[in-house]
Amino acid sequence: MEGSMDALVCEHPAQMVHGAIEAQLPALRRFAQRLTCSLSDREDLVQETVMRALRSSRQFHANTQLRSWLFTIMRNTFNTEYRRRCREPVGLDDGVFERLSISAPQEWAVRRSELRCAIGRLPPRSRRTLLLVAMGVSYIDTARLCGCEIGTVKSRVNRARKMLEDEIGRPGTL
Template identity: 50%
Template structure:
């Protein structure tokens, strides 16, 4: 028998957070396969370092921080490994939506994808994933006031791009 505490409850909680991790990964990558790879890499890092997680702290914030750091590390590595033009990929086939709400939802997600990364990630964390300002500040490594400012600016940018007026 070992005296080391079991990590099974934490591992089970990690599994329940996978949908939130996928949503956050999509907000960073904006492509499903890349997002899935990022989630997988995040889970691999988290589970292989689960003993470093401090019980009593926020597991969700810990995982999101691992994901965010992994994503930015990937960007740095990819910038050094560029081999050709980014526009060499064939155009994707698309089908126009038949319902107004699908069209507007698509426009919104495209507008969110065009936001600068720091605005997009705070908007996704707070508005779409329901993270608190405090946890978002912790994940993004900034102050709460900065998070609030980024969300306000992101909302304003989206409203302007979508041609909506603020009442």
């Protein structure tokens, strides 16, 4: 009896952890349920917590509450995983690339050439006004550069867009 008592006293806390973790699984599952809704995520979280606890069982101190220690590991694991997921882009479902189609680049080159020619046929004042606005220059600055009123700039841009639409079609239609 005395020899077995010495064995218990000499037992390392890490060995105690290995045996006691199984008893804490129901509490870990309940705590995981509070953190995540998905059953599979919950089971993954419990499994990852147990794996981390076993790996770092040498760091467990005998005067520490095992349940609190495991809950801390689980919370930290959950937080780490949450932050990692926030940084990752949302994935696409399988086969989405097969369903996507891309227009041939030659078509875009032809459309760009048609647009360039159509812009060249615009009246010079309308062309200059449209190009300034298309480059991101504000209406006020465009009016200043063209030496006219803001209303005139808006009218020129509107007429130029209409002329282009009549000549080559609406944007986005091929």
